[in-house]
Amino acid sequence: IAPGLDLAVQKKALPDAVGFWDACYQAIARTSAAITADSLSLAAVFCVALWLCARFLFRKPARAGVGESLLCALLSGLMLLERAVRAGGSVSLLYANAFQAFKATLYWAGLFLFFLAGLRGLNTLINAAPNSRGAGLTGWMERQTGRKIFLWLSIPWLLQIILKYPGVLMWDTYQQIKQYLGEYARLSNHPPLGTLLYGLMAKLGLAIGNVNLAYFLFMLIQAAAFLWVLAYSLTVMKRLGVNPWIRFGAMFLYTVSPCYAGWATVICKDTQFLILCLWAGVLLLNFAAEGFAFFEKKKNLVALCADFSLLWLTRYNGAAIVTVIFLVMAVSALRRAGNRRWFGRVAIAALVTVLVGAGGNAALLRALNVKQVTLYDVYSLPFEQTARVVKLHDGDLPADEKSVIDRVLEYNVIGDNYNPWYADAVKDTFRSTATAADMAGYFRVWLQQMIRYPMDYLDAAVNLNGVLFDLQFNRAMYVSLTDGALSPTVYPYSFNDMKMYDASAITGLNAAQRALTQWYFSFEKLPVLGWFATMGFGANILVMMAYLCVLNDRKKALWALIPSAVTAFMCLFTPVAYLRYALPYVCSLPLWFAAYDATSPKACSSVTTAL
Secondary structure, eight states: OGGGBOOSOOOOSSTTOOHHHHHHHHHHHHHHHHBOSOHHHHHHHHHHHHHHIIIIITSOOTTOOHHHHHHHHHHHHHHHHHHHHHHHSSGGGGGSSHHHHHHHHHHHHHHHHHHHHHHHHHHHHHTOOOOSTTHHHHHHHHTOOHHHHHHHHHHHHHHHHHHTTTOEEOHHHHHHHHHHTTSSOOBTTSOHHHHHHHHHHHHHHHHHTOHHHHHHHHHHHHHHHHHHHHHHHHHHHHHTTOOHHHHHHHHHHHHHOHHHHHHHTEESHHHHHHHHHHHHHHHHHHHHHHGGGGGGSHHHHHHHHHHHHHHHHHOTTHHHHHHHHHHHHHHHHHHSGGGGGGHHHHHHHHHHHHHHHHHHHHHHHHHTTOBOOOOOGGGHHHHHHHHHHHHHHGGGSOHHHHHHHHTTBOHHHHHHHOOTTOOHHHHTTBOTTOOHHHHHHHHHHHHHHHHHOHHHHHHHHHHHHGGGGOSSOOOOOOOEEOSSOOOTTTOSOEEOOGGGSOGGGGGGGHHHHHHHHHHHHHHTTSTTGGGGGSHHHHHHHHHHHHHHHHHTTOGGGGGGGHHHHHHHHHHTTSSSOOHHHHHHHHTTHHHHHHHHHHTSHHHHHHHHHHO
16 A cells, blocks of 8 residues: 555644544545555555565575665665655644655555565575576677677667667757857866867857757767666676676666667766776676776776776766775775775776876866866755745844855845755855854755754755655656757757757757657656666665675675765765766766676686686
């Protein structure tokens, strides 16, 4: 019942009910009214639930303990909070009356069992040995080389590349082009490498008199790089002896999920960052299986430095991913005497990355004459919490607190600008005159208000980023071209400034682009398969895989999870939680399974022998 339970506050079914039997009537009537699924759907869910119970819940695994219960309680609790704000905007909905508390308990219990069955099922799946069934598929996968895989993936992608001709500009890319051409002020709110690349792309189009062709050439190079990384990941999986079924599943996902091809045609920093994050994941998959012997090959060191330097240059949060990875590598190298000899190479790689990444970024800022501006995206969550308190409790706040807040944010504006799921309107009121002392004073007030208004702070947090853990809602995002008219029923996000294109040359593709983009947005509604294109499923599987890696002594596999974990953590502090920012961990899911399988004792022994 839990997945189809309506958590909105209900009126009493019989207002003047008294006595035991009237209470029974209330319970029956209101519970049945809260169940939104029809009897046929419930029958199907019930049959699946019976199988899950018999297969996993009634058979406790040997190594299962309190950890799995705590983990599933946490995940189901996060889902419950998100469902509450989705239904009524506030967590207080859960205890609005006694019946609401009953429904909340029912929902949490149902989801707890669902996550518990899922966790145990995932544990069984990733530890299952390959069987003889599907031997034909196994043989076919073993015959695939990197070039063949590139070709197989290119076939289904080619149609999408043609239909999305000449490639889609995002609004960030639009701003970067305008900055390069001198039509907008050059500010460092976007990494200067992208401003240079997209500006040169537009300049080429203007020089040859065909901007569409310039965009298309850029998009082709980008799509080819994307396909290369995906093909490379499958090649590495094969070399490490990863289960053919995992490799086939990864290849199938690369083919059908719009998170890959749907973004390969979008010319923006997010796509390039996604490609580089996947490349980093593959390199760390190699490192997980080989250990520090990975650094014996100079090409691995060069690839690591190149990828990490580009991560640093492509998006500002790339520096966080790179820093975390190098810090963990350095600590891991120093912990064991046998690995200390590799500390030098880790240090060299880190030094080269910082020099190229940070140094290159600084050089580009100077060469392009870009004005440095400070980005405050990381403060999106506390700013949202402050704005919600101001909106709801303005009359109760002391004048000195208002004054402190006003030195950092425009106090008279943030209450009206507050949007529960979109923080930019509040964040953009930040005062550039704010000093370090002003910020320190603001956070003291922020802490005081958190103590006074804890539920409002929780509501602000769950409204802003609770969707990251929700299996029943996903804030999808795919960008497409439009014929000049925006239609939210067709695609919520599109590039609408057709002055950047030779619009008349691509009018005939408008209907095809609209249909393809509608397919992208509809993909997540497919049973089970659609989950692989959602933020909530990716985040939940990431947490479960990390737990199982520790539980089953596959801690080496955690290396391949680091870029995804850092990305997911940073999504908690973004101005809006939607698929665009979560792509690096959503698309890396096949690498987690491959890393787990590649770090089994047998697989590690084979890799060591080969080395």
